[in-house]
Amino acid sequence: MNLNFFNHFKKIRLNAEERTKIRVSLIDYLDKNPVRSPDTNRHVWQRSRIFSLFLTRKGALNMPALIIALIITLSGGISAGANNSLPGDLLYPVKVSINERVKAAVAVSSESEADLALKLMDERLQETEQLATKSDLKAELVAQVDERFTVQADKLKDLIGKFEAEGKTEVVAKLTANLSALLRVHDQVLTQLREKLANIDPANIDKIQAKIKAEIKNADDINVRVETRIKDNKDDNDTPTSTKDVTEHPRIEAAAKAKLEAAQHKIAEVDRFLNAQKDRVTEESWNRANAKLGEAKNLVAQGKVKLEAKAYAEAFRLFQQAHITAQSAKLHLVIEHRLEINIPDRRDDNDRKRDEKKEENKNENSDEDNRDNNDNKIDLKLKLNNDIKLEVR
Amino acid sequence: MKQMEKEEFLEAYENYADAIFRYCLIRVYDREKARDLVQDVFIRAWNYIGGGRVIENWKPFLFRTATNLMIDASRKKHEQISLETLMESGFDAGHDDRSHVDNYIDGQKAVAAINDLEEIYRLPIYMRYVEDMSPKDIAQITGESENVISVRIHRGIYMLKKLIE
Numbered sequence: 091m092n093l094n095f096f097n098h099f100k101k102i103r104l105n106a107e108e109r110t111k112i113r114v115s116l117i118d119y120l121d122k123n124p125v126r127s128p129d130t131n132r133h134v135w136q137r138s139r140i141f142s143l144f145l146t147r148k149g150a151l152n153m154p155a156l157i158i159a160l161i162i163t164l165s166g167g168i169s170a171g172a173n174n175s176l177p178g179d180l181l182y183p184v185k186v187s188i189n190e191r192v193k194a195a196v197a198v199s200s201e202s203e204a205d206l207a208l209k210l211m212d213e214r215l216q217e218t219e220q221l222a223t224k225s226d227l228k229a230e231l232v233a234q235v236d237e238r239f240t241v242q243a244d245k246l247k248d249l250i251g252k253f254e255a256e257g258k259t260e261v262v263a264k265l266t267a268n269l270s271a272l273l274r275v276h277d278q279v280l281t282q283l284r285e286k287l288a289n290i291d292p293a294n295i296d297k298i299q300a301k302i303k304a305e306i307k308n309a310d311d312i313n314v315r316v317e318t319r320i321k322d323n324k325d326d327n328d329t330p331t332s333t334k335d336v337t338e339h340p341r342i343e344a345a346a347k348a349k350l351e352a353a354q355h356k357i358a359e360v361d362r363f364l365n366a367q368k369d370r371v372t373e374e375s376w377n378r379a380n381a382k383l384g385e386a387k388n389l390v391a392q393g394k395v396k397l398e399a400k401a402y403a404e405a406f407r408l409f410q411q412a413h414i415t416a417q418s419a420k421l422h423l424v425i426e427h428r429l430e431i432n433i434p435d436r437r438d439d440n441d442r443k444r445d446e447k448k449e450e451n452k453n454e455n456s457d458e459d460n461r462d463n464n465d466n467k468i469d470l471k472l473k474l475n476n477d478i479k480l481e482v483r
Numbered sequence: 484m485k486q487m488e489k490e491e492f493l494e495a496y497e498n499y500a501d502a503i504f505r506y507c508l509i510r511v512y513d514r515e516k517a518r519d520l521v522q523d524v525f526i527r528a529w530n531y532i533g534g535g536r537v538i539e540n541w542k543p544f545l546f547r548t549a550t551n552l553m554i555d556a557s558r559k560k561h562e563q564i565s566l567e568t569l570m571e572s573g574f575d576a577g578h579d580d581r582s583h584v585d586n587y588i589d590g591q592k593a594v595a596a597i598n599d600l601e602e603i604y605r606l607p608i609y610m611r612y613v614e615d616m617s618p619k620d621i622a623q624i625t626g627e628s629e630n631v632i633s634v635r636i637h638r639g640i641y642m643l644k645k646l647i648e
Contacts, residue, residue: 095647098593099613102508103501104518112522113496119526125488125533 176217176224177231200249204265207246208272214239215276216428218298222283222290223429232294236301243305250312260348263316267356267410269309271417277302279425313410320345321403342402349409350393356413357386360420367423375426382419386412488532495541496525502542502614503549509594509609510553520556524549543620546610550624596646604639611636 104112175181193206214235221227221235246269253261277299284295320342360383368376393408503524508517527548528538538544597605606625610616618636622629 095593095596096612099505099509099597099609102505104504104521108504108518109500112500112518112525113493115522116496116525116529117493120489120492120529123529123533125529 176220176226177234178221178226178228200252201261204246204249204253204261207242207249208265208268210242211239211246211269212272212276214242215272215280215298215302216425218295219276219279219283219425219429222280222287222295225287225289227290227294229291229294232297236298239298239301247308254312254315259316259319259345260352262312263349263406263410264352264413266309266312266316267413268417270306270313271414271421273302273306273309274414275418275421275425277306279429317403317407317410320406342406343400346393346397346402346406346409349406349413350390350397353386353390353393353409353412353416356416357383357390360386360416363420364423367427371423371427375423379419379423382422383416386416386419389415492525492529492532495528495538495545499542499545500525503545505613506546506549506609507553509597511556520549520552523552527552540620540623542614542616543623546614546616546620546624592647596643599646600639600642604635604642607632607635608639608643 175185190210194203218227218232218235221231246265250262250265253265280295280299280302283290284292284299364376364379364383389408389412393405393412396402396405396408500521504517504521507520507524508514511517511520524545528541528545531544532538597609600608607618607621610621610624611618616624618629618632621627621636622632625632627635
């Protein structure tokens, strides 16, 4: 085969014009579509593993999975659902072992830890009350709640002890005020429930109440200790002379003034709360709470008089009382609304007088309830209402 | 980096544009279509580089791309063009050497002869003798083994000789 044959093919070529034309259009294409620099990152669209749960292999949406996901999302998720669960419910373990641990992990300072413990104590008591209204208060559930309540109560005690040791009297005063209010209100609620609910074993309620009363006593003890400390001004100076003339110690004055401020804050907070809730609760409940708040304001006014007279220890005690009273007003309203019951205010004048005597008779047995407002009637509905979330501050 | 790739690409165009054009022309028998195919082949090559890949051996790559493009085109449009149609449409094998009538006739003969070969022989013969490709490169383009290509070249030459004689 001679090469000439194939050379005929080799003569086939683009003419100059064709060649240039193609070249120009190629250069144009090159400029419009530059080669990607290997230095820049390539953002490749990749489906995340979680997202791929909702997609089929072909990339279409997997409807059943999506619907389930939507239900979970719209309902706020399992943990949100668990927040309203009660002992014995399926989700209750999620509430106490996951949600509450998460909250504990978020509470970084000792003070927020103490607030959380207080809040959780309240949760446990509210759970008990809800179970009672549902006639579901069984011994084993009571034992469960009791155990968890004790854990939080001990934690709070430890923290209060720590604050006392650190000399944070104001924090201790605030915590005990809130604790006292909380315990007393729940004690009253449980008393009412025991009287009105025939189908629950009173022994179960008694058990919880005994626990509450023990804690009330403990809170009172701390309160007395705080008041004594303010009075004796132990923080400032341990010399015997310092106890005699309290007016010369600016530290007592500062403590009383700080407490005044705290009480005023609390009253303002409860005031706002009451106004916000006005349309959501019964007029009766609201009026009662408002009257209680008025009581707290009155205590503040009395305290101010004492402050003027430089009786700082007495002023402190009154402000602390005002704080407790204001907090109770709020708690009453919250719990009444939540359980849809009317709790008559049994903290009548006798009770207050008893408080005033407390200084003299510190070991008074607070368990004896001389409340006798039989006129007050309880309207109990077995419907729960979780609209209001309680915040203890 | 970008500039380097562009230069490399344009160099490949200068070196192989004619070969690809020829290759396309003897298969589509249409100068204009062959021109478009050349452009498409190089655009594909550029896109390939643009995807972050490297063309190590340009010639086989371009031929393979051209082959694929023509297969795609023929799938889309079943066009059977005879040599007569090709001649009528002004196909001129020896465009640059028209003045030499002998050469022109030889060229026509060459095209006719090679087109009479079976496809499996035609391409290896063409690539081996017109484009001076190694059996290895041809094997890469056609997807056959190097050995098969060598055998086909050998047999094809034998057939071609017979056709011309």
